[in-house]
Amino acid sequence: MAGRLILYVLIAAAMLPARGQTIPRTWDEKALATGLLPPPVAGAKVTLVTADYYYRIPERVMYRQYPVYAARFEPAGYLTELARKEPEVVFDPPKLKTEDEWIAAGREVFRYPITFVPVEAMQEWRGILERSGVRPARDGSYPQLSLVVVKKGVVMAGFLSCATCHTRILPDGNVIEGGQGSVPDLLLGFPPGLEVMRSFERALFRVPWLKEDSEDRVESMSIDQVNAVKTAIPVGVVARHGTSLFSPVQIPDLIGVRDRRYLDHTGLMRHRGIGDMMRYAALNQGADMLTDYSGFRPTYFLTGEENKLPPPEKLERYSEAQLFALAKYVYSIEPPVNPNPVNALSRRGEGVFAREGCARCHTPPLYTSNRITPALGYTVREEDRQVDDIEPTVVGTDPTLTLRTRRATGFYKIPSLRGVWYRGPLEHEGSVATLEDWFDARRLRDDYVPTGYKGDGVTHRAVRGHPFGLGLSQEDRAALMAFLRTL
Numbered sequence: 318m319a320g321r322l323i324l325y326v327l328i329a330a331a332m333l334p335a336r337g338q339t340i341p342r343t344w345d346e347k348a349l350a351t352g353l354l355p356p357p358v359a360g361a362k363v364t365l366v367t368a369d370y371y372y373r374i375p376e377r378v379m380y381r382q383y384p385v386y387a388a389r390f391e392p393a394g395y396l397t398e399l400a401r402k403e404p405e406v407v408f409d410p411p412k413l414k415t416e417d418e419w420i421a422a423g424r425e426v427f428r429y430p431i432t433f434v435p436v437e438a439m440q441e442w443r444g445i446l447e448r449s450g451v452r453p454a455r456d457g458s459y460p461q462l463s464l465v466v467v468k469k470g471v472v473m474a475g476f477l478s479c480a481t482c483h484t485r486i487l488p489d490g491n492v493i494e495g496g497q498g499s500v501p502d503l504l505l506g507f508p509p510g511l512e513v514m515r516s517f518e519r520a521l522f523r524v525p526w527l528k529e530d531s532e533d534r535v536e537s538m539s540i541d542q543v544n545a546v547k548t549a550i551p552v553g554v555v556a557r558h559g560t561s562l563f564s565p566v567q568i569p570d571l572i573g574v575r576d577r578r579y580l581d582h583t584g585l586m587r588h589r590g591i592g593d594m595m596r597y598a599a600l601n602q603g604a605d606m607l608t609d610y611s612g613f614r615p616t617y618f619l620t621g622e623e624n625k626l627p628p629p630e631k632l633e634r635y636s637e638a639q640l641f642a643l644a645k646y647v648y649s650i651e652p653p654v655n656p657n658p659v660n661a662l663s664r665r666g667e668g669v670f671a672r673e674g675c676a677r678c679h680t681p682p683l684y685t686s687n688r689i690t691p692a693l694g695y696t697v698r699e700e701d702r703q704v705d706d707i708e709p710t711v712v713g714t715d716p717t718l719t720l721r722t723r724r725a726t727g728f729y730k731i732p733s734l735r736g737v738w739y740r741g742p743l744e745h746e747g748s749v750a751t752l753e754d755w756f757d758a759r760r761l762r763d764d765y766v767p768t769g770y771k772g773d774g775v776t777h778r779a780v781r782g783h784p785f786g787l788g789l790s791q792e793d794r795a796a797l798m799a800f801l802r803t804l
């Protein structure tokens with residue numbers, strides 16, 4: 318008995334990261350089941366892997382990272398120098414004592430790539446970034462990417478860290494970590510062969526409960542055609558897994574996410590505390606691909622069979638401590654200093670904001686009511702009503718993402734307007750480039766040319782919905798935007 322008790326005490330002590338805190342269990346089946354909103358289609362079924370399977374996946378070992386520089390900034394002999402280094406494990410939980418140490422370790426996790434390729438890929442990446450107009454940071458590096466020495470003499474190039482998609486590089490080279498990312502969709506994967514490309518796209522986007530899935534088109538597309546679709550997606554918008562190659566999604570700003578009650582544009586996951594943030598990261602950086610969507614598992618890409626799981630030993634996951642540190646870091650990110658002054662114009666704009674009823678949905682101080690609103694054409698079900706915080710007004714934006722993808726819920730989240738001065742493109746699909754365009758009534762016309770994401774093969778289309786603020790006078794509109802840019 319006593320021995321057992323001591324063991325429990327020891328385990329409890331080991332789980333105490335900073336005074337009085339315990340690390341929540343990521344793969345808590347109940348928390349996961351109550352955390353995810355169901356698909357909006359009757360009969361569609363989403364079944365996650367069991368905790369037993371999840372915890373058999375080996376934990377990720379994190380090594381020291383080194384910057385990827387734009388070619389003209391790379392120091393002479395840089396790679397040769399790196400090849401001489403020993404690998405160095407950097408994430409070491411027993412060393413983390415204070416809150417600041419946890420947050421700093423979480424930043425490493427945020428920046429740690431989950432996919433590695435031979436270092437030669439750097440050339441291709443630099444080309445894509447340059448062609449897309451993404452400039453390096455002030456120090457000449459691309460913080461979206463990094464290099465890791467995995468073994469003496471072996472340097473690998475890594476991407477798909479949180480930082481890959483959630484780091485904004487401003488035109489002056491300043492970096493906003495956690496901002497809407499500066500990443501071209503094309504960078505996220507350039508499949509080596511036709512068959513691999515097709516099954517990869519299927520794994521990412523197939524929606525098994527739809528009779529007509531737009532993703533089926535990929536089956537008859539060439540690599541060049543798929544790459545052309547990806548190239549047409551503006552920087553700041555990506556076809557994240559579970560969205561669609563043809564309905565990509567705006568990368569959200571993570572600064573301030575601690576206060577948001579739903580995650581994703583479709584409000585797919587409830588955010589009730591740090592455990593949910595850890596679950597979100599685990600799902601989106603691997604475990605979503607293991608999920609059974611009405612009989613289809615995206616891992617078929619690896620196994621060749623629709624509903625087969627790969628042996629867990631072949632995979633990799635974040636450790637509990639890594640996820641905890643990561644979530645603490647994400648919560649800790651402070652907004653950059655806002656250069657836009659509060660002045661007479663912005664104060665007038667604040668009046669317009671109040672008068673136009675914006676605060677009903679974009680409620681200060683978060684500038685979101687933290688509610689979700691039914692998408693155009695979605696009939697709210699009794700079960701939705703019982704559990705969710707629903708704003709009944711239908712905003713009327715394009716419902717494809719939230720009705721016809723694996724991230725669909727039937728709802729759109731009301732986004733926070735904080736930090737809108739450094740964001741863009743705007744709207745869930747990034748259809749418009751700027752605030753000016755969002756409040757331009759011409760966007761409702763069918764002959765409008767979207768200034769953000771247009772749509773595959775689309776030259777003009779209406780950017781529907783969200784009629785608020787479209788009927789303002791020139792002066793009121795300018796004032797409203799000046800106000801929004803101070804948030």
Ligand code: HEC
Pocket residue numbers: 427477478479480481482483505555557566567568569570571574577579580581582583597598601602643647724
């Ligand atoms: C390939 C690009 C990519 C990577 C890598 C990525 N994200 Fe995201 N992230 C997105 C996109 C796109 C969305 C929006 C998805 C949606 O709305 O359905 C998103 C949404 C989120 C959200 C929800 C925010 C909100 O307000 O709704 C959080 C939190 C988040 N990501 C955190 C992370 C963390 C932490 C990591 C690393 C563990 C990570 N992301 C890795 C692209 C990425």
Ligand code: HEC
Pocket residue numbers: 670673674675676677678679690708710711712714715729730731732733734737740742743744745746752755783785786797
């Ligand atoms: C009935 C609720 C509601 C009202 C009222 C409302 N909005 Fe919104 N707003 C939303 C929703 C929902 C979205 C996201 C729509 C989407 O992406 O499909 C949004 C998006 C936005 C965006 C784009 C944010 C981004 O990051 O992409 C801005 C800017 C905005 N609203 C400003 C305003 C202003 C200013 C007003 C008042 C003139 C207003 N809204 C009134 C619900 C509302």
